Amino acid sequence: MEFEQKVRPDELGGRVRAVRVAARMTQEVAATRLGMSRTTMVAIEAGKRAISSSELRKIAELFDVHESELLDVTTPMLDMAVEFRSNVTEAESADEVMVASMLNRMARSVVQLETLVGFPSSPLDMPGVMLSRDEPLEQQAEDAALALRARLGLGIGSIQDLNGLMESELGVRIFERALPSKVSGAKAFSDSAGGFVLLNAKHPNYRRRVTAAHELAHILLRQQGVSVHFANQSFDSREEKFCDVFACCLLMPAAAVRKKANELKKIVGKFTVRELLTMTLYFNVSMEALVRRMVALNLVPNGMYERLKADGFALKHQDIVREELGLSPEPPAFTARTMLLAMAAHKKELLSEQQIASMLELDLVSARRALEDHGESEHESALELVP
Structure with a gap:
């Protein structure tokens, strides 16, 4: 068969073993569900027995993968x-x-x-x-x-x-x-x-x-x-x-935490919960993470986070300080290298929108929007880099 000629039995068997292990299933359980003996399953995964097209279909269905994932010789193992x-x-x-x-x-x-x-x-x-x-x-x-x-x-x-x-x-x-x-x-x-x-x-x-x-x-x-x-x-x-x-x-480097705490205390004249919240925004961490770090550095006493939590301090108080300081809730969107690669593949017509969505675990609408948002504008002109 075509797939038997293109994919070596040992490589195909290795892929079957990988999806079985990823599904947290033993060889015995997998063999039973596929209607074969455990020795047959062992031989398949060892590359010592060829897989028929019907067996391949059952394996793909059992482990919820596409047959193409198991057969595509261009896809790295x-x-x-x-x-x-x-x-x-x-x-x-x-x-x-x-x-x-x-x-x-x-x-x-x-x-x-x-x-x-x-x-x-x-x-x-x-x-x-x-x-x-x-x-x-x-x-x-x-x-x-x-x-x-x-x-x-x-x-x-x-x-x-x-x-x-x-x-x-x-x-x-x-x-x-x-x-x-x-x-x-x-x-x-x-x-x-x-x-x-x-x-x-x-x-x-x-x-x-x-x-x-x-x-x-x-x-x-x-x-x-x-x-x-x-x-x-x-x-x-x-x-x-x-x-x-x-x-x-x-x-939260130790030197930075100490420096910021002392700086805020000098500016305000005292160190309060508001200054603590300001530090969470500076380091972009939760109050719990910051307080536990400050406890480890002996800057605040043990039990401080539990006390603040019992007093009702929560994210809404952080949002108030954030608004007062004029900070945005999230950092600027980062154009991931993966999306740039996908754009390049799409532009060269190597992959369709549907293929990109499937590969990157996105729905089609999200993939299409991302490609459009980060695509090249018709008004953009290329710049030459000095060699």
């Missing part, structure tokens, strides 16, 4: 192993599978876009981190954050566009899509393909920034594969604790 959590509810397990599969597909799509347009991503350009058991975890996180800031030339100032820095300066591809509310985000990494981060577009910007910094730390640690992270998830492992502390240190 990027299905990275998923690191599933053990203690999850049935609902969380389903969310984990869905988000991991989405990120795997989008990572594969972006690499395909880069290949089509002839503009591969730059190699991952960020220092790796190896955790030591001989040094305090908090200090290692602070040192890693300062090292990365030095690499980016940021000093101790606030980071206005973390996504843009991660994508343009570090070579990490960023996606923001609507995910189940309990999911904060996910990361994918492999030595060959680099890093990918998926953020929950349903969450407010300040939460997405902390999640992005947390996922970035996983890539700093060079953790292979895909992992999905949930809101209010307890961090038991040293790696997760490191990533949690690193995110705070990256967004």
